[in-house]
Amino acid sequence: MRIIIVNDYAEMSQRAARIVASHVILKPNSSIGLATGSTPLGMYNALIDLYNQEYIDFSKVTTFNLDEYYGLGSANPQSYHYYMYNNFFKHINIGMANVNIPYGMCKSIEDECNRYEEKIEEVGGIDLQVLGIGRNGHIGFNEPDIKFEAKTHMVNLDEDTINANSRFFKSIEEVPRKAISMGIKTIMRARKILLLAVGKDKAKVIYQMLYGKITPELPASILQLHPDVTMIFDKEAASLLESMKNIEAKEFSI
Numbered sequence: 001m002r003i004i005i006v007n008d009y010a011e012m013s014q015r016a017a018r019i020v021a022s023h024v025i026l027k028p029n030s031s032i033g034l035a036t037g038s039t040p041l042g043m044y045n046a047l048i049d050l051y052n053q054e055y056i057d058f059s060k061v062t063t064f065n066l067d068e069y070y071g072l073g074s075a076n077p078q079s080y081h082y083y084m085y086n087n088f089f090k091h092i093n094i095g096m097a098n099v100n101i102p103y104g105m106c107k108s109i110e111d112e113c114n115r116y117e118e119k120i121e122e123v124g125g126i127d128l129q130v131l132g133i134g135r136n137g138h139i140g141f142n143e144p145d146i147k148f149e150a151k152t153h154m155v156n157l158d159e160d161t162i163n164a165n166s167r168f169f170k171s172i173e174e175v176p177r178k179a180i181s182m183g184i185k186t187i188m189r190a191r192k193i194l195l196l197a198v199g200k201d202k203a204k205v206i207y208q209m210l211y212g213k214i215t216p217e218l219p220a221s222i223l224q225l226h227p228d229v230t231m232i233f234d235k236e237a238a239s240l241l242e243s244m245k246n247i248e249a250k251e252f253s254i
């Protein structure tokens with residue numbers, strides 16, 4: 001696992017964008033797994049800049065988002081469809097037919113989850129999956145649980161997640177209680193994973209994810225088993241790693 005510690009959010013966003021861009025340059029028809037939340041916003045902006053400077057072409061890229069709130073349609077400003085379109089897709093030359101996000105207004109959850117898995121299979125799997133991490137260790141919307149949920153599935157959101165994400169809604173009552181998320185196996189089958197985290201409130205979960213036991217109670221801990229993971233943290237998110245391990249190097253492997 002490759003860990004990169006950077007000074008701040010801007011540097012993390014630039015490094016992350018370059019990693020995604022290098023995939024698209026080397027393999028123009030890459031399939032890229034995408035994340036939402038505040039963390040990857042700077043990366044999306046940096047990718048838009050690279051696109052505007054004509055360094056990258058997204059016309060053959062396929063994307064798969066990790067998750068979507070159940071019950072929110074794409075016109076809802078809180079939906080991840082809306083987020084992705086406005087923060088990224090409308091600024092680049094990706095074909096909207098190549099964009100995949102679980103559909104929050106689906107009639108049958110089971111059919112939607114199966115359709116999503118089949119679609120990922122159809123393109124030969126995900127080349128690079130971008131991840132954020134929740135304060136409780138969730139990846140996508142895979143919440144702490146007694147077992148790892150393998151495939152795309154319906155999730156009951158944790159109180160902690162509802163609280164954390166309420167900042168995007170007018171009131172906490174408006175935060176959906178359910179979501180559709182790629183499963184842990186879906187994520188783990190991505191050939192490469194890039195996880196991003198910033199800020200002091202992620203420091204504890206970052207330490208636990210890397211040095212704690214592998215457990216569904218901290219879903220991101222499963223990444224210890226993935227053969228090709230890069231993680232980029234700012235100094236604050238990495239603060240417990242630095243003090244506990246007395247790490248001076250800014251880039252290291254574990």
Ligand SMILES: N[C@@H]1[C@@H](O)[C@H](O)[C@@H](COP(=O)(O)O)O[C@@H]1O
Pocket residue numbers: 035036037038039040066067131132133134135139140141161165
């Ligand atoms: N479903 C998303 C996750 O994919 C994301 O990683 C997490 C962290 O969000 P943030 O980056 O805003 O801390 O929030 C949401 O719950």
